[in-house]
Amino acid sequence: MSHVGVPRGTARKRRSLALLTTGVLTLPVLAGCSSDDGGTTGAVVPQDIAVAGRDLVAQGGTANWAIDTMPTTLNAFQADADSATTRITGALLPTLFPLDAKARPQLNPDYLESAKVVEREPRQVVLYRLNQQAVWSDGRDIGAPDFVAQWRALSGKDSAYWTARNAGYERIEKIERGADDLEVRVTFAKPYADWRSLFSPLYPKEVTGSPNSFNDGARTTLKATAGPFRLGGVDTKAGEVTLVRNPRWWGGTAKLDKLVFRAVKPQDRAQALTEGKIDVADVDAAAAHRIVQAGRDGGANGQPLAQGPGSADGPAAALRSWAVAHGSNAEEAAAAQAAREKARAAAEAYTAEQGKLRSYVVRKSLEPAYTQLALNGESGPLADDRVRRAVARALNRQELVDTVLKPLGLPAAPLGSHLALAGQPGYKDGSGALGGQDTEEARALLADAGWTREGAVKKPDGTKAGSEAGKKGTKDKGATAGKDDKPTAPEKAGPPGGKPGTGGDDGKAGT
The missing domain is CATH 3.90.76.10 (Dipeptide-binding Protein; Domain 1)
Incomplete structure (x- = not known):
C-alpha cells in the first residue's frame, strides 16, 4: 500500500503526525500465529516510516485521515466491516497484543x-x-x-x-x-x-x-469505549467520523486533540491533499507517482513540469495547434483557441496542485492484511480433492501478487504459509507441497476426476463426477495432502496492531 504521510512544508504538522503514522501503519508483516522460539525466516520488508520520539511530537491539533467510505458499522466482527471500521475502533477499543516492529505480538500494559x-x-x-x-x-x-x-x-x-x-x-x-x-x-x-x-x-x-x-447496536455509535480517544460524533452527511482525546484515558495522553476520518474517494485524494481537506491518505499508484514527481519537478527557473496536461505534446503538435488557432478558417480557429485556453487553464491548475503536493512525502509499506482464497470442500464439485488441487494448480499466484504490489513498488512474493507471514517468528514456506502453477497438471487432475470442457461426465449409476465427497484421487507429482480437508472461510485482516485469524481448523482447503 502507498501511504501519504507527513507534509514537509509545516514543521508542526509534521511532528504532530509522525507518531500517529508510526502507530497505525506498523510493519509489513501480518497474520496468523507465531511460535515462541523467536526464530524468523523469510524475507523481511524494511520499514518506511517517519519515526519520531514522543517528545518531538507537537501537542494538540487535528489530523484529517482519508477513508474510502463511511463505515456501515463500528463492529469489526461483522461482514460489512471495512478498513475504516478497523482504523476507527483501533483508537477506541482495547487491543491486547499489538504487533511490534518485527510483527511479534506484545502484551499491551495499558490493558x-x-x-x-x-x-x-x-x-x-x-x-x-x-x-x-x-x-x-x-x-x-x-x-x-x-x-x-x-x-x-x-x-x-x-x-x-x-x-x-x-x-x-x-x-x-x-x-x-x-x-x-x-x-x-x-x-x-x-x-x-x-x-x-x-x-x-x-x-x-x-x-x-x-x-x-x-x-445493529454498533452501527453508528458505541455504548462504551476504552482507548486513548473517544467517539466525538458521526456525521453521515458530511462523511466524517470525529474522535476526540479521551480525558479518562489512563495511559499515555494522546498528542492530538482530534482525529477526523473523512470519506474521500481514492481518485480525489490528490486534490483533497492540495486543498488541505486531508493530511494523511492511502493513495493509488498514480497519485503516489504524482506526489513523487512533484518533488522532483520543482518547476523552478521557468522549467516546465515533466508531466501534466499538454506535457505529452511535442513541438510539432504545439506548432500545428498554434497555426490552426491563427489560421484563416474562423470556425477552426475559434475551436482551436478554445481548446488551447482549456489546456492552458488545466496546465495552470495542475502546476498549482503539483506545487502544493511538493509539501508531502509518500511512504510505502505493506499493511496488516492479506488475501486468501478458501475452497469449500464439504459439498459439491469441490468435495473432490482432485478438483480443489486442480484449481490451486491452475492459479498463478506470482502473477496475482505482481499485479497488486508491483505497481506500488512493493516487494511481490506470494505467501507460503497458512500460519504466519514472511518475517514473522515461525514462518516456514510450505507451498512446495502443493506445487506451482501448472495448467497441464490441472487439466489432468480434472480429467481424472471425470471433468471435461463440456462439464462433468456421468458415471454408470447416473450421478455426475465429483458428487462423492472426500475422493482420494491421483496426487500431484511430489505433492502431499493436508492433514484434513476441512473447509475454511476467508478471514479478514485483524485490526491495526492485532492479528487476523488463521481459519480456525488445522486443515486448510485454501490456496
Whole structure:
C-alpha cells in the first residue's frame, strides 16, 4: 500500500503526525500465529516510516485521515466491516497484543498486567491479569463479563449473531473469573497457538451481550469505549467520523486533540491533499507517482513540469495547434483557441496542485492484511480433492501478487504459509507441497476426476463426477495432502496492531 504521510512544508504538522503514522501503519508483516522460539525466516520488508520520539511530537491539533467510505458499522466482527471500521475502533477499543516492529505480538500494559498459558493438559488455559486502571468510558471495570459476552457472540454456536469470523473463539470451552475481578481464566477445548490474537478489539458486553446489540447496536455509535480517544460524533452527511482525546484515558495522553476520518474517494485524494481537506491518505499508484514527481519537478527557473496536461505534446503538435488557432478558417480557429485556453487553464491548475503536493512525502509499506482464497470442500464439485488441487494448480499466484504490489513498488512474493507471514517468528514456506502453477497438471487432475470442457461426465449409476465427497484421487507429482480437508472461510485482516485469524481448523482447503 502507498501511504501519504507527513507534509514537509509545516514543521508542526509534521511532528504532530509522525507518531500517529508510526502507530497505525506498523510493519509489513501480518497474520496468523507465531511460535515462541523467536526464530524468523523469510524475507523481511524494511520499514518506511517517519519515526519520531514522543517528545518531538507537537501537542494538540487535528489530523484529517482519508477513508474510502463511511463505515456501515463500528463492529469489526461483522461482514460489512471495512478498513475504516478497523482504523476507527483501533483508537477506541482495547487491543491486547499489538504487533511490534518485527510483527511479534506484545502484551499491551495499558490493558494487561500479564497474560500467559498456565495449563496445557488436559486443557489449554490462558490466564489474563488486567490492568486495575482499565475501565470503560462509563466507569465500569473491564473484566470477565466482557470476555464472556464476546466469546459467546463469536463462538459460532448462535446463528442469531451476524458474525464474519470465529477463528479461535470456537475452540474456547469456558471463561471464568479468576482469583479476583482482575483475573480472567480462558479454557480451550482444543489447543489454540494463536490465542494472543483473540479479544482484539475487545468490545464491552453492552455491544456483544445480545444479538440485537451486536448486529445493529454498533452501527453508528458505541455504548462504551476504552482507548486513548473517544467517539466525538458521526456525521453521515458530511462523511466524517470525529474522535476526540479521551480525558479518562489512563495511559499515555494522546498528542492530538482530534482525529477526523473523512470519506474521500481514492481518485480525489490528490486534490483533497492540495486543498488541505486531508493530511494523511492511502493513495493509488498514480497519485503516489504524482506526489513523487512533484518533488522532483520543482518547476523552478521557468522549467516546465515533466508531466501534466499538454506535457505529452511535442513541438510539432504545439506548432500545428498554434497555426490552426491563427489560421484563416474562423470556425477552426475559434475551436482551436478554445481548446488551447482549456489546456492552458488545466496546465495552470495542475502546476498549482503539483506545487502544493511538493509539501508531502509518500511512504510505502505493506499493511496488516492479506488475501486468501478458501475452497469449500464439504459439498459439491469441490468435495473432490482432485478438483480443489486442480484449481490451486491452475492459479498463478506470482502473477496475482505482481499485479497488486508491483505497481506500488512493493516487494511481490506470494505467501507460503497458512500460519504466519514472511518475517514473522515461525514462518516456514510450505507451498512446495502443493506445487506451482501448472495448467497441464490441472487439466489432468480434472480429467481424472471425470471433468471435461463440456462439464462433468456421468458415471454408470447416473450421478455426475465429483458428487462423492472426500475422493482420494491421483496426487500431484511430489505433492502431499493436508492433514484434513476441512473447509475454511476467508478471514479478514485483524485490526491495526492485532492479528487476523488463521481459519480456525488445522486443515486448510485454501490456496
